[in-house]
Amino acid sequence: MKKYDYLVVGSGLYGAIFAHEAKAKGKSVLVVDKRPHIAGNVYTEKQEGINVHMYGAHIFHTNDKKVWNYITQFAKFNRFTNSPVANYKGELYSMPFNMYTFNKMWGVVTPEEAATKIEEQKKEIIREPQNLEEQAVSLVGRDIYEKLVKGYTEKQWGRDCKELPAFIIKRLPVRLTFDNNYFNALYQGIPIGGYTKMVENLLDGIEVRLNTDYLEHKAELDILADKVVYTGPIDAYFGFKLGTLEYRSVRFENETLDIPNFQGNAAVNYTDRETPWTRIIEHKWFEFGKDEDGNDLPKTIISREYSSEWKAGDEPYYPVNDEKNGALYAKYKELADKESNVIFGGRLGEYKYYDMDTTIASVLELCSIEL
Numbered sequence: 001m002k003k004y005d006y007l008v009v010g011s012g013l014y015g016a017i018f019a020h021e022a023k024a025k026g027k028s029v030l031v032v033d034k035r036p037h038i039a040g041n042v043y044t045e046k047q048e049g050i051n052v053h054m055y056g057a058h059i060f061h062t063n064d065k066k067v068w069n070y071i072t073q074f075a076k077f078n079r080f081t082n083s084p085v086a087n088y089k090g091e092l093y094s095m096p097f098n099m100y101t102f103n104k105m106w107g108v109v110t111p112e113e114a115a116t117k118i119e120e121q122k123k124e125i126i127r128e129p130q131n132l133e134e135q136a137v138s139l140v141g142r143d144i145y146e147k148l149v150k151g152y153t154e155k156q157w158g159r160d161c162k163e164l165p166a167f168i169i170k171r172l173p174v175r176l177t178f179d180n181n182y183f184n185a186l187y188q189g190i191p192i193g194g195y196t197k198m199v200e201n202l203l204d205g206i207e208v209r210l211n212t213d214y215l216e217h218k219a220e221l222d223i224l225a226d227k228v229v230y231t232g233p234i235d236a237y238f239g240f241k242l243g244t245l246e247y248r249s250v251r252f253e254n255e256t257l258d259i260p261n262f263q264g265n266a267a268v269n270y271t272d273r274e275t276p277w278t279r280i281i282e283h284k285w286f287e288f289g290k291d292e293d294g295n296d297l298p299k300t301i302i303s304r305e306y307s308s309e310w311k312a313g314d315e316p317y318y319p320v321n322d323e324k325n326g327a328l329y330a331k332y333k334e335l336a337d338k339e340s341n342v343i344f345g346g347r348l349g350e351y352k353y354y355d356m357d358t359t360i361a362s363v364l365e366l367c368s369i370e371l
Contacts (some may be wrong), residue, residue, distance in 0.1 A: 003224045004028045009214040010231030012040020013356060014346035014363045015069060016202040018229050020366040026109040029131035029206050030224060031160060034213040038203060040231075041317070042356070044194035048256060048299045049291040050284045053192035054248055055315065056305060057267060057281045058195060061185035062357030068187040071360060075198035077189030083180040084267040084279075088147045095174035096182050097140055097148070105143055111176035117141070118174075135166035140174055145274055151273035157248060157320075158308045165322055190286045231346035234332045243333050245351055246309075253277075261289070262300050276344040319351045343370065349355070 005027040008015045016038070037043050041055040042212045059082045062068055065303035086093040094100035098130035121141025129135035132153065136145045149169070150161055157164055173184065181188075191198040214221055215236060222228065230237060235245045270277055281303045284290075291297055310316050319325065329351040336344045345366060347354045354362065 002226050004030045006227050006229055007032065007221055007225035008229045008231075009033075010040060010346065011035075011038040011199065011203065011208060011210075012231060012346065013042060013199070013359050015229065015231045016041070016199050016347075017360060017363045018345070018367060019206050020202045021364075022371055023206055025371045027371070031203065031206055031208045032212040032214050032221065033208070033210050036211050038208060038210070039196045039199040041315075042195040042199065044196045045196065047301060049297050050299075050301050051287065052254070052283045052301055053195075053281065053286070054252075056252065056303075057286070058337075058356065059183070059188070059190065059286070059354055061183040061188040062355075063186045064129070064357055064361060065187075067357045067360045067364075070364065071198075074201040075191035075193065075195075077187075078192050079188075080190045080266070080288075081180075081188055082267070083265070084182055085263075085265050086148050086152075086267055086269045086271045087275075087276075088151075088271045091147075094180055095148070096142055096175060096180075098175040098180065098185075099178045100180070101144070101148070101226065105147070112294060114176055117146075129166040131162050132164035132166055132169050133161040136161070137167045137366070139169065149270045150271075151275075152269055152271040152278060154273060155276075155278050158307065158309050159239075192287070195294065200225065228342045230342055230344050231349045233348040234336060234344055234351055237342075237344070238332060238335055242335075243328055243329055245332070246320040246325050247319060248318040249308050249310040249314040250317050251306040251308055253306070255302050255304075257300050257302065257352060258298075259300060260296065260298055262302050266312040269306070276306060278307050279305050281305065316348060319347070319353060321351075321353060 006022050006029045006354045007034050008019045008029060008031045011033040019031050022029045025137055042058045043054050044051040044052050055269060056100050059080065060077065084095040093104055099111065099114060102108050102117065106117050108114045118141050121143060122138055124142060125134050125138040129138050155160055173182065214232065233245065262282050263280060265282065267279055267281055269279045283301050284297055289297060343366065344350060345363060346359060
């Protein structure tokens with residue numbers, strides 16, 4: 001006798017939203033997660049009065065009104081705007097690349113001077129860009145590429161920029177204004193009280209079993225439900241029988257400091273190749289350095305982020321969406337399509353780079369078809 005309509009594997013955004021919507025439609029749902037906590041990679045933990053982003057910075061941003069209206073039912077968001085700073089060997093630059101960046105880089109003062117300088121440097125690439133380096137130089141010129149793109153990107157991907165596909169760098173905003181808003185999205189912010197609280201609200205009234213590895217207990221869990229929504233790695237589901245998909249992983253080194261302010265900004269990217277970490281996050285600035293009652297916090301918590309090649313036992317973060325992995329994923333997708341009672345979703349289930357807003361849009365689309 002099936003006890004549940006749906007077994008949802010993973011309590012991250014994708015799984016939690018599906019479970020919430022299924023319950024709202026009168027379906028019975030069981031959520032399992034192998035971690036000791038809910039919320040997947042958006043999990044936040046309160047330490048010293050600070051909501052620490054335990055799996056790296058998550059800054060919500062979207063231009064999709066439907067997604068914004070949906071997620072703000074479960075949390076009130078603050079007005080945090082992402083304005084990272086780049087540190088190149090002690091020189092500080094504005095990110096995104098804007099007039100502050102160009103002034104610091106070349107001493108230019110007007111948008112016209114900046115545009116002329118960039119155009120001059122872009123001419124170096126005379127063919128269709130064949131790799132990330134050529135793509136970046138064709139977008140921002142050699143100087144910005146060398147100081148602000150090259151080292152950071154090579155640390156992030158663990159590969160030389162000449163070996164990386166050109167399309168990765170299309171996400172770089174370049175502005176001839178003094179606007180420091182990195183995402184430039186209509187809606188942006190951080191849930192007040194942290195992401196974990198938001199996911200708790202999504203999962204309200206739903207049975208959740210933590211410390212439960214679905215793949216280790218697959219047979220006994222599958223018989224409990226009519227259908228499975230699986231948000232884990234697609235290759236792991238099939239026992240890696242066609243080979244292993246590649247990911248980049250991230251390691252965090254957290255430190256609590258007995259000072260009120262370490263770097264004066266939520267995110268500082270270290271763009272030279274020699275500094276081993278990619279960036280330092282100072283979590284308190286996501287909530288303007290104050291606790292929920294508006295008091296200044298006396299201590300601060302920082303996280304140094306180190307990018308690494310994924311290996312078994314690590315947390316997979318970013319799919320390596322190159323040709324080789326794309327071809328392997330397509331084969332796994334064929335197998336997945338034959339699993340009539342299993343839905344594969346999310347960043348790992350679909351081997352796809354999703355931002356939070358696209359994750360939400362994707363699962364709401366699934367709900368509209370499935371429920």
